[in-house]
Amino acid sequence: MRGLVDLLSHHLYSSPRVYLRELLQNAVDAVTARQRVEPTAPTAIRISLDEAGLRIDDPGIGLTEADVHRFLATIGRSSKRDDLEGARQEFLGQFGIGLLACFTVAEQIRVLTRSATASEAPGVEWLATSDGTYSVRRLAPHERAVSGTTVYLTPRAGAERWFAPDLVIELARDFGSLLPYEVTVDTNGRTIRTTDSPPVWNRAYDSAAARRAALIEYGERVLGFTALDVVELDVELAGIRGAAYVLPQAANPADRSRHRVYLKGMLLNDATTGLLPEWAFFVRCVIDTDTLRPTASREGLYEDETLVAVREALGVRLRDWLTGLAAQEPQRLAAFLSVHSLGVKAMARHDAELFRIMLPYLMWETTDGRVTLAEFARKHPVVRITPTVEEFRQIATIASAQGVGVINGGYTYDSELVALLPGVMPGVVVEKLGSDVVTASLDPVDGADELALAGFMATARSTLDPLGCDVILRAFFPASVSALHLDSRAVRNEQTRAEIAADADDLWAEILGALKSTEPRAQLVLNHRSPVVRRLATIRDRALLVTAIEALYGQSLLMTHRPLRSVDTALLNRAFDELLGWASQNVTGSAEGNGKA
């Protein structure tokens, strides 16, 4: 017995608090069993607390002496299981170990019971201590006059706090608020009712608005947040009633959402996972079910075919709610999407139909601003998408000035969904946007103009060559962009390799040298339409020109929104410093000149 108690308390149950759940569960099952044969029998369950410990009374089916030997004295035996059918539908218990949970807090368990079905049978006492010994005693008629069961727990030294009245009331409420029979706790002359049934979703309301308000208020009480919206769950097939509460703030898709699950009115767990499909990370549910099976610890759901079917059914319910909102209450949908568009995108990846329905509502970052995908695709039948946010930032301005429509595919799920677009909007083509598409839309410069700038271009090339960057001249809009830095991931990888190789010891440098790639180099595209570039081309002083080109290169790097390499930061600082030097020299020079004049 000691070994078993240790096993249960340290390895099966997460906390001794479950002792009260097991007691309540046995009392409820006993009352249910008696109701089946005697529907007019009383049903109220009473918990009482005093210095001696805890006592729980139920007017249930009770046990005969033979039952006590069979069910109480044998670990793993349960009256709630049919050998053929497994656990019987109407009962909470099934494993035949629940009562042992009481030994995690009690030194002694004393059960006084009298069968309600065998009325002539006398009452029986079962007295068990945590060392594994027990005794069974037949009671005199006056010792047990009524049918039903009373269980007394004597606290174990060190476990007294589990019998504190406030805690017992809290536990009875937490586990048993939805139980079908009234449960009360008597303590210090007070009687406190801990049940609050029927559950809020089974009550009648005057209007849909009153029903919704009651559901939201209930969610606030049991989940601790005011839901943005609430979806009623009623999956008859799986015997599920309850509600899904939409979180008021965006949720992390990587977090598995945790739900409050009741099995036949008894709380299983307030952090149950696996109840909803993974994509439904934006809701928390409170449900009561009579079909799902608990694990032996009764702290999680047993992963079986029923759970798979329930998960699917609840997923369908949430999806139908969303499509219903789209059709009837677009304002509520907009409020929902302003917080949870990521959740809907996650869901739409697996559901082309939902994706199609949500197309007019989901917003994407594009070169036309934040617009819906449907609107964007109507304007740009060839939808171009960048794989990363940086690439989008780098070319969005230029691409949009050329009339090329680009979508930022760098955010979670966005590329995946855009790839599905041709399936739901026939005629639309999706293409990845590479820097070549942008280069192709930059106009070549007239031969004579290019020749006029040959000296300037040669200086620019020789300045940037050591940085692994080629320089070309093109004309493009907007004229406010003076230089465009284009590269691909391969170029960036090669730059990183070269940078590390330069700092590495001999062996490592040799290895990195062997990896040297012959990928195309980065390109700095100077804009012939830019007044800055034209002005640079007129600088005659070579040292100043080199500095100005370096500054322009640095500026184009900043526009890519990528972290700068250390060489680039150094170059920018140097260029800035030198330009300041030039400026202050000129100021002093002209001041002196003025003085002379």
Ligand SMILES: Nc1ncnc2c1ncn2[C@@H]1O[C@H](COP(=O)(O)OP(=O)(O)OP(=O)(O)O)[C@@H](O)[C@H]1O
């Ligand atoms: N209050 C009670 N009234 C009548 N019978 C009871 C009561 N408490 C326990 N029993 C009997 O003792 C058996 C063993 O109880 P125990 O709590 O250990 O297991 P269980 O309820 O059958 O299953 P589980 O381990 O899932 O709780 C029960 O199956 C039931 O027959």
